[in-house]
Amino acid sequence: MSQFIRRQHLTAFALGAMAVSLLAGGTVVPEPRQSRKTGDSPDLVQCTQPRPQMCIQLYLPVCAELRDGALRTYPSGCAACSDATVAGYRPNRCE
Numbered sequence: 001m002s003q004f005i006r007r008q009h010l011t012a013f014a015l016g017a018m019a020v021s022l023l024a025g026g027t028v029v030p031e032p033r034q035s036r037k038t039g040d041s042p043d044l045v046q047c048t049q050p051r052p053q054m055c056i057q058l059y060l061p062v063c064a065e066l067r068d069g070a071l072r073t074y075p076s077g078c079a080a081c082s083d084a085t086v087a088g089y090r091p092n093r094c095e
Helices: 002-026 077-081
Strands: 034-036 045-047 062-066 071-074 086-091
Touching: 045 077, 062 077, 071 077, 071 086, 077 086
Parallel strands: none
Antiparallel strands: 034 045, 045 086, 062 071, 062 086
8 A cells, every 4th residue: 555655646746847847948937028217216127018927936026116106025026017006126125
């Protein structure tokens, strides 16, 4: 019985590893197209249309500026720009 359980675990692990490698190698999700704002805040990266639908799980925190002026930390620029309420972002966490 234990050999059967080990075989199931190995099969599940192999399938999981294969799925991860297929997703990593076969799916490329680019960072959102960005443009630099030329107004009073030159370091603000503005989000452009179309907004990203999916982002890779990457942790490079950014401080997003919402359209109402509020600030919020997101795990990446892609994650920030996927939120329709975000106007743009700056590198690093909000303080």
